[in-house]
Structures are given as C-alpha cells and as structure tokens.
Amino acid sequence: MYSYEDRIRAVQLYIKLDKRIRATIRQLGYPTKNALKSWHREYERRSALPEGYAGRPPKYSQDQKQAAIAHYLAHDRCIAATMRALGYPGRGTLTAWIRDALPESRRVAVGTAGRRRYSETLKQAGVMELCTRQEGAQAVAEKLGVCRPTLYNWKNQLLGREAPASMKRQNHPTPSPERAELEQQLESLQRDIRQLQLERDLLKKANELLKKGLGVDLHLLTNREKTLLVDALKVLYALPELLAQLDLARSSYFYHRARAQVADKYLDARRAIADIFETNHCCYGYRRLHASLNRQHVTISEKVVQRLMKQESLIVPKPRKRRYVSYLGEISPAPENIINRDFQAAAPNEKWLTDITEFQIPAGKVYLSPMIDCFDGMVVSWTIGTSPDAELVNTMLDAAIETVVGTTDRPVVHSDRGGHYRWSGWLARMSDANLTRSMSRKACSPDNAACEGFFGRLKTELFYPRDWRGTTVEKFIEVIDSYIRWYNEKRIKISLGSLSPIEYRESLELTA
Template sequence: MYSYKERIEAVELYIKYDQCMADTIRELGYPSRNALKQWYEEYVQLGVITKNEDRCKKYSRDQMKIAVDYYLEHGRSLSRTIRALGYPTRETLTKWIDELAPNERKVRIKRSGMLQLSQKQKNEAVIELCVREDTAEAVANKHAVSRCSLYKWKNELLGQETLITMNHSNQTKLSDDRDDLLTEVEALKKEIHKKQLEIDILNKAAEIIKKDQGINLQKMTNCEKTELIDALRIKYPLNELLKMTGIPKSSYFYQKKVREQPEKYSDLRKTVKSVFDTNRKCYGYRRIYSAIINMGQVISEKVIRRIMKEEQIIVSVKKKRKYNSYRGEITPAVENVIARDFHAESPNKKWLTDITEFHIPAGKVYLSPIIDCFDGMVVSWTIGTSPNAELVNTMLADAIAVLSKKEHPVVHSDRGCHYRWDGWISAMENAELIRSMSKKGCSPDNSACEGFFGRLKNEMFYGRSWKGITIETFMNELDDYLKWYNHSRIKMSLGGMSPILYRRSLGFAA
C-alpha cells in the first residue's frame, strides 16, 4: 500500500513527463501501470487523490444501488462496473449484488470453461441424462458442461453398481428393447429418489436436531426421529420416511402423542424464573431448589438443574481487583486471634470487617460492614464516597450499639490503616472488644469477609450497566441489597433460611 505522498509524487511526475508511464515508473521504481493510470484518472476527475482512509469508508445505500443497477444493465461484468464507477472492490460488489439482486449475479466460469453448478443442478442434470430421448452430448450442452462431468456426477450420485457403460468393445451393449430401457430408467429414478431422501434426512438432522451430517440414523432416539419425519413429511411419504429412519409406525405415533401433550413442568418453569428474577438473578440451582421446597412443592433437584439449563438461567460471575487500604505500619499490629477459625457457637462472638470498593461511571463508592461469623449476618454497615476514619468508626459505633453489656466479641480485620488509627483503637478499648489482625498481604486470614464481598458483587454489582446511575442512587441500591441479604436471602448452610430467620428459629434476638 503506497502512501498518499508517494501517489501524489507519482502523478506529478507522470504529468511532467507528458503522461509517459514508462519514464515515470523507471525513475520512481513504482507503481504498476494500472495503478498509475487509476491515480491519474482520480486526480483529473476530483482534482485530488483520495487518501487511504477515505477509500476504506462505508458506502451509502444509494451508491450500492447505483453500482448494482449499472452491473445489471451493462453486461453483468464486475470489472466493467468498477472501472466505470471507480468503486468498489470485486468482493464488495459481489456482496452488494447478492444482497440487492439475489440470483442475478453471473456464475463464475472455471478455467475449463464449464459452469460451476450447485448440487441440486447436478442432480437435475443426472436425472435428465438417465431419462433422455436425445444424446448425452445434447444434455451436456444444455447444462453447459462436458459429457465426462455428467457421467462423473452420475457415478457419484448412483454408485458404481448402477453404472451403465457405453462405447467399449469389451462391454455389453444396451438392449434395443424399449421396455427394458424404460424399466431401467424407472429403477434409476427410484435410486435417485432414495439417494435424495438420504441427503435430505442427513441435512435436516444437522439443521433441526443439531446432529452431525455423518450421524448414524439408527443411533438417534425415537423422539429425534419423529421430529425429523415431521419436518420432511411435506416432501416425502410417511412410509418411506419410517423405513429410512428405522422407527416403527406405532412408535412414531406414540412420540407424536407425547409431544402434543402439555409439558409436565410448565408451571414449574414459571416458578423457577420467578424465584430467580425476584432474588436479583443471583440464585443458583441449590438455592432455587431450597426456595421451591420452602414453598411446599416436592421436586427433584435434577429437574431444577435441567430447567435452568434449558431456559438459559445463568448466574453471571466476574472477578475484579480488590481494594487495598494498607498504608504501612502506622501503629503496632495485634495478634491474629481468629487464626482462620470462622466458626462461632452463638451470635456476637466473632466479627469480621474490611472495606471494599465499587467503581461506577459516576465515581467510587466504599462499603464498610461488620459480618457475624455465627450466621454471616451483616451486623452494621456504612456506605460513603471516601474510605476515611469516619466511615469505619461510624460502622463500629452502630455495631457496638446492638451488644449487651456481657457481649465482647473479637473484631478481626486486615492491617489497613483504618483499623490502626487512634479513633478505632480507643473505641475498641472503651467497648472492651478484642482486636485481631491478619498477616500482612494474607487475604486467606480474612477469607470469610472476602467471600461475603465476592457474593455481594456477583449478585448485585457485576453484570449490570451503571451508566447514568448517580452516586446517591447506587448507595441506596447497595443499602437495599444488604437489608435483603439479612432478611430474605436464603443460605444453604443455614438450612435454606435467611440469617434473621435462622436466629429467630434458634431463639436468638434478631
């Protein structure tokens, strides 16, 4: 591809040499004669040479129609149309013709001078060869092919066992009896019909049932065979289709009767979709199964999985980078009291906390929650636009407010700067809470809290477009989710109950 500057230089030198292509190309070493001619004609018509980026621009619908109309009215020649209009490429013009004037494009001719026919045209030519009253040469001329091609197609379609050889001294000549010839023609017609039926069955199997074209029909189920037969009954008799697919007539009508009956799980499909949609589209098959069981319906978990697969009910999952609040060793770190033991026998024994970031087009939002290890309930949370001391201190004050005088839980966090400032430390000491910290850069030490953030973002944040959503609106949606998480969202580890319902079932205050 030559640059715009090179093409301008070539045209100017061509004009200087009184349009002598040989001298221009000899001095510059480029381009070809046709390219130079095209550049000069473009320069004369437009007064300037089109830049490369202009050549790649899209054409309007009117330009497409002008090009196709010129092609149809002037001999259907691609080259002639492109030379006359100056656009587009052969490939592009071919696509335009197929789009605006289907079946009007001239078929390309091979080097042998013979037309390239479709499979359907080949089949018609073979049938005409077999039932002809004229010579084979006449049939070949009619279809613009050679006699050799006709007999080659006949061999491919009918097989060698039905081949009738001619014009060989060591082979038997055809009978002159007209009745024998007609009998042989009928046999060939039946063979062609049979082959065409096989082709159509394989094509329909690939199109409707999504089977490979080389599939063994005997390995297909009766339900698949019934669907295949129904698709071809307009073209072929039922008895032929039954014989070809190998399905008994009684089995075929039984499958039709079963397919016409209303689906067994039609109401269940609506219930599964409703549970999925009303729960923020974040329930997998286990929680959907548990929710339906809680409704009083008895159904197999495998049925739920199959319905979700057929209805394309999929929970979107996406991973994003984690917010990091580490700012160095501000104050001495404390011991890891939790030691990755996130199990608690009762509420308000072990609390976990951390900060996570949400990045939306309107800006950044930060969430600071406290998670109870007993049942995963969010004890308190604060949402803000800055990960400052006020964010975490307010959250801690709200959490302390729900404690009784006898409750002094362990509060585990990472080594973020928020949990090492004087305000946080003094609030912990005044409430007699026990501090616990993870190792530096060791997220598994606080994996239960990290897991909560992952579930929250997969169910509420990822897979949605937040374009046009304000910071305030997003904060309200996040707050609604956390309330739903505590009151309505079921957890399989809690027996299919929400955290608050689980606490009430055990007699704890919620």
C-alpha cells in the same frame, strides 16, 4: 421333558465328575445348571429319582367347566356375558371348552366373489385407445367403465410392460454433449445452493429457538433440540432432508415429538423456579432453589431442579477475581491474629469480621464497609460511600457498637492490616467500647476468608451480572443497600437450615 434314564445318567455323571456342573453339561449337552442341581438334591434326599414328573393340577374343575357351558347355552350363546357373570375363564379357554363340548357350533362359511369377465375385443379396443389417446388415462378408463389400473393391466398383458403407455410422437431433440454437461453443472449448483440454504436456516432457527450461537455445531445438539428445529422447518424442507442434515434418526424424531405433545407435569414447578430465580437477584443455584421450593411445599428432587434450570436457561453468574487493597504499610503495631481462621461462633456477637471492597461502575467508584457476624453471616452494620476514608469505617463501627450497647457482649473484631483499622479514630472507638482487636497476617486474605466470601457472593449475585451503564452513583448505593437488607432478611442459606440469618435467629429466639 427329560426321561428317567436321561436324568439318572446326568446325576451319576455329575457325581462321577466331582460335582462339576460345566463339565457335566458340556459332556452330555443337557440340562441347565439349575435343573441339574435340582435333580442331584432330589437324588440325595431319596437315594433315587421319581419315575416321572408330577403333573400340574388343572386350573378349573369339571364342574366349573360344565357350569360355564350351561350358562353359555342358557344366555343366547354369548361368551362375553358368560365371562362377566362367572368371572372365569378367559375368552380363549371358554371358546376351547365350547368347541370340545359342542363341535357342531363351529361352522365355517366359504365363498368367492365372482370376477367380472371382459371380452378380448373390449380389451384390445381399450389398449389401442390408451396408446393413441389425446386425453388422460383416467378419462379413457371411465369411458370404458373400468378402473385405471385395470386398463394398464390389459396393456401389460397384450403389449408387455416395456411398451409405452402412450405412442404420441414426442419431439425431444437430443442435447449436445456441451449442453448436457452444462445442465449437470447447473443441477449440481442448485443442489449446493439448497444445501447451503438448509444449513443457514437451521443455524438461524437454532439461534432463534434454542438461543445458540450462529457458529454452533448442529450435530452436538440433543435429539430434543433437533426435533424442535425439524418441526420449525418442515414446512420448507422435506422431513428426510432435515433428518439427514441433523443426523437424527426418524424414530428419535417421532419419539421426542410425541413427548413434546404430552402435558408438562413440571409446568407449575418451572413457573415457581423462574419466579424464585428472578425475585432473588438471579443468584440462586439448584440447592437454594430446591430449598425454596420445599418451603412452598413443591416436592421435586434436586436433579429435576437442575434439569429444569438448564431447560429454562437459568444461569447463575460465576465469580471474577478482583479486590480492593487498602494496605498502607505497617503504620502502627498490629495486634495478634486471635481469630486464626476459626470463623465458627457459638452465639451472636462473639466474632465480627470487617473489610472494605470497591465497585467500579461507569459513573464512578463506590466502596462498601460491612461488619459480619461469624455466628450466622448476618451483616451487623454497613456503610456505603464514594471514598475509602476513615469516616466510612468509623461510621460503620459506631453503628455496630450501638447493637451491643446495654448488653454484656464484647465481640472480637477481626480485620486485615489496612490503614483504616490503625488510625486513631478506630483505635479510640475500639478502646471505648472495650472491643478486642484481631488482624490477619500480612498479604494473607484467607485469614479473613469469611468476609471475603461475603464480598464474592455480593459481586457474583448482584454486581457482575448486570450492566451498570446509565446508573448513577446514588442509584447504585441504593441497590447495594437493598441487597444487603435482602441478604439479612430473605436470602436463604443452606448451612442455616434453608433460612435467612434473621429467620434463623428468630427460630432460636435470639432477636430482641
């Protein structure tokens, strides 16, 4: 609280210094920035400052105070009952009112507990028996009818703290210097062995519980992971020893331990994410998992999905670079590149893309030839075989042409410069169906990027993550065929509004 003179002095100095707040406060040592501004506004509005501050009105009136005290006296002097009945005031306020109105109600009872006095003779006898005892100190204390600390207090009073509590002769021969050095070396080796055992057990538990490699740096683990290791090994090692080895603060350990005991609010979401991930070839990233959860009416953010995937070790395989090359040279004139990297289509059956890709498994080589629709990425037709010959691509083209028979759709068919798309059988089929040819430039795979992207997704999601040893060629062909059907019917695409290609066409009422 500043006086009138202090406030008017600050305002006048503030005006004198051209309204420089910091200079004013630095020179006077008061007030705060906001207080000085408030005083100046008041001075400009009234050309003066009020003599004093207006006091805040009391929260409760005198009638309310008297009513509370009367209720307290009428109801067995119970503060809690008065507060419940009236709804005011707080316990501290009501207590203060009662003490002011009824000073005689404040009584203080003071008393002391008498200490039992023991004779000096009893103390001396007890200390002597303690020092010459043949049994434990607790037995001596019980015999005298006192507690064990009292017995030791008598000893400290009569003999001092430096005197031993037992004067029995102890036969401990003084070790030789060589023996003492060997014992020190033994203790050092035992400590080193225990340290190595602790490190080994921590690495084994990290591999077992956290799925970390045996060469993992324990200091790079998160505090939550360190807490799991401590809980797993605290039956074998002391807690301070484990915390020091892991460089984990004691408070952090108990914090993460308490969090682990709280019920997991994302338990249902974890199960749903794991189920969606497993049933979709373990290839869904967090965006498509988030979209799938929304379709199941499970509402969580994408960041939460990312965190849960990391905690559940749901890892999407990364692509590898490998491709099959079918270029045989310029065996016939190549048509113009009509697509020219424009892979957008306003309707189905406007632009088709095709190519051949190779799969190498221990049982042999398998080749896939699909026809991709640029409208939604749907695989219009496909053939899978063990030879990249004319029959493979011609059969695929015949199946694709059947889908537009009876319609006016005549799509542009784009391919690379492979020899399969220059043979007479392919050219005759394209001419008979009145389809337009388009080819990429020589050795320029981006000109057919949309089809190459389909191959990349297929291999990343299905082929690379699995071990195909023991799989026959026939079984592998069935797996590829099943994947493509799933790709068309169920695999959601974010660009299609989290729908599969067939679901997207059904939503637009484009299916037959």
